[in-house]
Each structure stands twice: as structure tokens, then as C-alpha cells.
Amino acid sequence: MDIIRRIEEGLLYIGADDRKIDKFESTISIPNGVSYNSYLFLDEKTCLLDTADQDVSKQFLENLEAGLSGRKLDYLVINHMEPDHAYNIGEVLLRHPETRIVSNSKALLFLSQFFPKLDLAGKTVAVKEGDVLSLGKHTLSFYLTPMVHWPEVMMTFEKEDGLLFSADAFGTFNTLDGNLFADDTDFSSRYLESARNYYANIVGKYGAQVQMAFKKLPVSSIKMILPLHGPIWRKDIPYILDKYQHWSTYSPEEKAASLFYCSMYGNTENAARLLASMLGERGMKDIHVLDLCRSGMGEAVGESFRVSNLVLLAPTYNLTLYPEMDTYLTDILRMGLKNRKVSLVANGTWAPVEMKLMKEKLSTVPGMEILPTDLTILSALTEKDREVLGKMADEIVSSLR
Ligand code: FEO
Numbered sequence: 001m002d003i004i005r006r007i008e009e010g011l012l013y014i015g016a017d018d019r020k021i022d023k024f025e026s027t028i029s030i031p032n033g034v035s036y037n038s039y040l041f042l043d044e045k046t047c048l049l050d051t052a053d054q055d056v057s058k059q060f061l062e063n064l065e066a067g068l069s070g071r072k073l074d075y076l077v078i079n080h081m082e083p084d085h086a087y088n089i090g091e092v093l094l095r096h097p098e099t100r101i102v103s104n105s106k107a108l109l110f111l112s113q114f115f116p117k118l119d120l121a122g123k124t125v126a127v128k129e130g131d132v133l134s135l136g137k138h139t140l141s142f143y144l145t146p147m148v149h150w151p152e153v154m155m156t157f158e159k160e161d162g163l164l165f166s167a168d169a170f171g172t173f174n175t176l177d178g179n180l181f182a183d184d185t186d187f188s189s190r191y192l193e194s195a196r197n198y199y200a201n202i203v204g205k206y207g208a209q210v211q212m213a214f215k216k217l218p219v220s221s222i223k224m225i226l227p228l229h230g231p232i233w234r235k236d237i238p239y240i241l242d243k244y245q246h247w248s249t250y251s252p253e254e255k256a257a258s259l260f261y262c263s264m265y266g267n268t269e270n271a272a273r274l275l276a277s278m279l280g281e282r283g284m285k286d287i288h289v290l291d292l293c294r295s296g297m298g299e300a301v302g303e304s305f306r307v308s309n310l311v312l313l314a315p316t317y318n319l320t321l322y323p324e325m326d327t328y329l330t331d332i333l334r335m336g337l338k339n340r341k342v343s344l345v346a347n348g349t350w351a352p353v354e355m356k357l358m359k360e361k362l363s364t365v366p367g368m369e370i371l372p373t374d375l376t377i378l379s380a381l382t383e384k385d386r387e388v389l390g391k392m393a394d395e396i397v398s399s400l401r
Helices: 054-068 089-095 105-114 192-216 237-248 267-281 297-306 323-334 354-362 383-399
Strands: 005-008 011-013 016-018 034-036 039-042 046-049 075-077 100-103 124-126 132-134 139-144 154-158 163-165 224-226 254-261 288-291 307-315 340-348 368-370 375-378
Touching: 016 054, 039 054, 054 089, 075 089, 100 105, 105 124, 192 237, 192 297, 254 267, 254 297, 267 288, 267 307, 267 340, 267 375, 267 383, 288 297, 297 307, 297 323, 307 323, 307 354, 307 383, 323 354, 340 354, 340 383, 354 368, 375 383
Parallel strands: 046 075, 075 100, 100 124, 163 224, 254 288, 254 307, 307 340, 340 368, 340 375
Antiparallel strands: 005 011, 011 039, 016 034, 039 046, 132 139, 139 154, 154 163
């Protein structure tokens, strides 16, 4: 059965939630699923904006046909060729051979790569920055926003009602569960962490390109943001723009510390607990402690984008970085995180090298400041170590000022 939603006169939501997915891009754990959003204009011309992932094909295609109600599909605008949005293009063209595909030259190249058997001759309309497509009452213009999140990404702006179809930007993990609009949810408690995790793990590396997009988009004319994942923004747009401003400039949202630890037998975990407790005693709010061997790495990367101070604790492992600490550091470096203050605690019994290795890996990142007090535990905490952790807690708290 089709499930279509009216966004405004002549514009439908025809996407779908996916609750069966466990890992986005087969690597990022998303226990609460994701939505694949697709939009359909019913104007003098009909126009579909992006399709949907293979996991929701049946629902998406039923929605499309119900939305069209027997009309032909004049245009398919492709804002992003990643298959979570583009998978159904082939099926749409089979059903609607009359459709013209509207996108930029790079997206059309990727289209031919992903669908090598599609005969696209005479079916495509290549657009450039600022080109305009009239549907009747609605006029679409196109903004090239490369690397937000792939090089072919563009955003589509409808000028009469101020609708920004923002591709991956402003997307979140988590299903919609019937609430299309962010203002119909308690966004900060239900979606903010997922939105941050989505940004940090998907777009995080491309902060400079997000900033470039902000400069060219008609930001003051935007009345609604319609992303390809997660809720639509029709109110409180400055709220989500402000979050993106922080994330894309690698500025922490909160002056606070989060502790990321690995522990084999509980001694490094003991240090994480003690330091967190000392920070709490000193009045620090909203401290998070993550066990990297059990938290998802996507969650750890997202949390690292939230706070100003990172505390990393791990034991030596066969004279190499502890595996999950190595993965965590690789991931935050991969996503370009910078401008953070870092405190380090290492552990080892006979040849402790974790401190040296963590410092070496962090030294490859510009803008990471390693605070002076560090601690290498020899097997288990001593009273002298407690004093050093106290000094570290004082140093972290004073670094927030
Ligand atoms: Fe939701 Fe970059 O795809």
C-alpha cells in the first residue's frame, strides 16, 4: 500500500523508512534505522527529486505511482548519485521512458557508471550552476555543492516557496516514524545526536566544502530544508544552520570533556572512571565516557565533534596502538576533526609504548593540542597516579575557561 504525504500544495513526500538496516554504508552502526527521502512535484510538469535505496524499493515505487495518479513523469532531478538515493533510477526509467533526467555533467557521468546498460541517449538534461527549470508555478534552480558529500552533489532551490532540496546536508540517521517535520519531534532529544553522528561520519571531512555551499546558497530566502534523510525543516532553521556552522568549522558545540577508553582487564577503565568522577567533582557538566571496544565507532566520532576536550585512555598492545584506539584515531583523522584539546592516559606492564604511539598519531593532525599532563600507568593505578589524574582534571577544567 502506498504511503504518501502532502508537504504543501503540489509537493509530496514519497520516501520511506528503513528499520532493517544495521550498518549504514556497511560500516556505521545505526540501531534506529534511517529514512530515504524522495519528493514529487505535481505542477504543470511533474518532477521527482531523487529516488531511494534498494531496501525500500517496493514502498518507494508504490508511492511514486500513487503520487503520479496516472500522470506521466516529466523530470527526474538527481541531486546525489550515491545508491542510497539513486538505486531506483533504472526502474523509474523503465516505468517512465518519457522522463528526462536533470542533473549536472558529473552526476550524469556517475549515472552511466552505475547503470552501464541504460540507454540514456536523448534522455538527459545537463545543468550548470544557476540554471533554471520551470515546472509551471514552481521554478527550480541548481547549485553545485561538490563534496557535500560526493563530487557530483548539487542542491535544488525552489524560489517561489523557498524550498531547499539539500541532498545529504542537514540529514540525520533515525527513521521518521510518521513525523515528517523536525518541529513535530523533540529534535534535540530524539535526533540531534543522530544528526551529529550523520554529519561527522558522512560529511565531516568536507567542512570547507560545506562552508563554500553556505556562501553560494540563498540562505536568507530558505523557508524549508528538505534533506535526503531525516526530518524536514520548516521552523527553527537558524537552529540547524548553527549546528552546521559549528560542525563544518570544527568548532565544539560544548565546552566539555568526553573520555574514550580501551581496557583489557579493567585497570585502564578504572582510570577512566576515576578521572570522570574527578571532573564531575570539579563541576563539569554532561561528561560522557565511551568504551571504544563496545561503542560504535560512528558514535565515538560523532561525540568527538560535540566536545572541546577529548581524553584518550588505552593500554599498549603488542607494542602497537591498542586496536580500537587505533581505529578511533584513524576515524577522527579521516573525518578531519581538529581544534580539540586532548589529554592522554596510557597503560603497560613491561614495555609501555601507547603514550608515544598516541602522541605520534595525533601529531599528524593540525589543530590538536595535547595538554601537558599525561599519565602512563604501570599495570594498575597507584596513589601517585591518583594525584596525577587530579592534576589532569584541574588542567582540563581550567582549559575550558
Ligand atoms: Fe545519503 Fe551520500 O548519500
